[in-house]
Amino acid sequence: MTKKQRVLAAITGGEVDRVPAGFSLHFPKERAHGDAAVQAHLDFFRETDCDISKIMNENLVPLAGELGTPDDWDKVPAFDRTAPFMQQQLQLVGDIMAKVPEGSYVVATLHGICASAIHPFESLYGYVPIREKLCAHLRENSAPVLRAFERITDGMIDYARACLEMGVDGIYYAALGGEKHYFADDEFRTFIAPFEKKILSAIRDAGGHTFLHICKENLNMQRYESYGALSDVVNWGVYETGFSLEEGRKLFPKSAIMGGLHNRSGVLVDGTKEELTQAVGDIIASFGKKGFLLGADCTLPTEIPTDSIAAAVKAAAMK
Secondary structure: OOHHHHHHHHHHOOOOOOOOEOOOEOOOHHHOOHHHHHHHHHHHHHHHOOOEEEEOOOOOOOOOOOOOOHHHHHHOOOOOOOOHHHHHHHHHHHHHHOOOOOOOEEEEEEEOHHHHHHHHHHHHHOHHHHHHHHHHHHHHOHHHHHHHHHHHHHHHHHHHHHHHHOOOOEEEEEEOOOEOOOOOHHHHHHHHHHHHHHHHHHHHHOOOEEEEEEOOOOEOHHHHHHHHHHOOEEEEOHHHHOOOHHHHHHHOOOOEEEEEEOOOOOHHHHOOHHHHHHHHHHHHHHHOOOOEEEEEOOOEOOOOOHHHHHHHHHHHHOO
């Protein structure tokens, strides 16, 4: 099987010659943009031999100014694929797509509605304060915030469509908002889910596969149950949030499941090659090969040796 054939078989619940694997990390700042980023991706794909080639996205929605009241969310402009920050990211996608080997399976990273909404203000306030401001402003006066969400959603959809037109196979959608310490369940249903489902639906309609990555800790995974119908693959913090692969299979019965390894500690980061091989074998023996892709809770440490990742990929091939 080619890598693409293997991933497609896993996504559709078919037979695989071995469990496909996909891992990613943020490259150092000096290799995060331009030609250096293209080469960093290609080197990573070759050195790790991952079945899924994930294109990272460091071109974020740019600063929109200070955020004092809910009305300041009107500072977030409408944008589409012609916006400079999107053009920079699409240039990266196009350059990588022109050089990946035939038979590759490629996904492009899309920062979800929560992340893309805080990015225009995060550099001024910091991650936790801006998350708290977002929650407070939605509760105080949701209208201008939701107008910004609408504009961001339209822009993210156009970006995803542009990536798919370039030949990308799927979109890796990084979702925030499931953390219980930020939103209540009814707030998530009202403020977050409609926009995320609109984006996932649009990706599907454009012919792409959807990789739903549910980010961060202290998650209420039940909030995402209805997302399953729109998600070809679901990945979350198994260790970070204490929600097992088996529990995920029950929650998302129509989706392939991706994960199994801790991203910041454990055998992939701290263990020996023998311990890693044993752990991967145990995960696959327990969960099974069907509808499963080996991965981690989230992005790996930037400094992790690529041969450790390659060892995990090789261990999956042995089972």
